[in-house]
Amino acid sequence: MRAGAVAGPVVLVAVAALGGCGLGAQPSGPAGGEARPGQAEQVRSDRSTGVRGRVVRVEGAPGAHCLLEARATSAWAPPVPDTAVISDAEGRYFWALPEATYTIAARCGGDRGRVEGVEVVSGRVAGADIVVR
Numbered sequence: 001m002r003a004g005a006v007a008g009p010v011v012l013v014a015v016a017a018l019g020g021c022g023l024g025a026q027p028s029g030p031a032g033g034e035a036r037p038g039q040a041e042q043v044r045s046d047r048s049t050g051v052r053g054r055v056v057r058v059e060g061a062p063g064a065h066c067l068l069e070a071r072a073t074s075a076w077a078p079p080v081p082d083t084a085v086i087s088d089a090e091g092r093y094f095w096a097l098p099e100a101t102y103t104i105a106a107r108c109g110g111d112r113g114r115v116e117g118v119e120v121v122s123g124r125v126a127g128a129d130i131v132v133r
Contacts, residue, residue, distance in 0.1 A: 050125055054093070069105050077100035099120055101117060
C-alpha cells in the first residue's frame with residue numbers, strides 16, 4: 001500500500017521535469033531566428049536562373065527519381081549550391097544554379113547519361129534533357 005502512495009508524487013515530479021525539455025518547442029529559422037511561414041518556400045521558389053529539363057530512358061520512359069549532379073566546367077564558376085537534385089516521377093527537374101557552364105549527369109540505378117556545355121546565364125533558364133543508357 002505504501003508503494004501506491006509514492007507513485008503519485010513521482011509521476012508529478014517526472015511531468016514537471018519534462019516541462020522544460022523542449023517537448024513543446026517550435027522550430028526556429030536560420031541561426032536561431034524566428035521562422036516565418038513561407039520563408040523556405042520563398043528561397044526555393046526563385047526559378048529565374050538555372051537549368052530545367054527531363055531525364056528519359058532510351059526506350060522513352062521517364063527517368064523517374066534519378067540523381068542529377070552538376071559539375072561546373074567554367075574556370076570562374078562559383079560553387080554549386082546543392083550537391084544533387086532528384087528528378088520527379090515524370091523525369092522532370094529544375095536546378096537553381098549560378099551563372100556558369102556545366103556538365104549535368106544523371107544516374108537512374110545502373111543507367112547513366114549526361115549533357116555537356118549547359119550554359120546558365122543570369123535571369124534565364126537553360127534547357128538540358130538527358131538520355132540515360
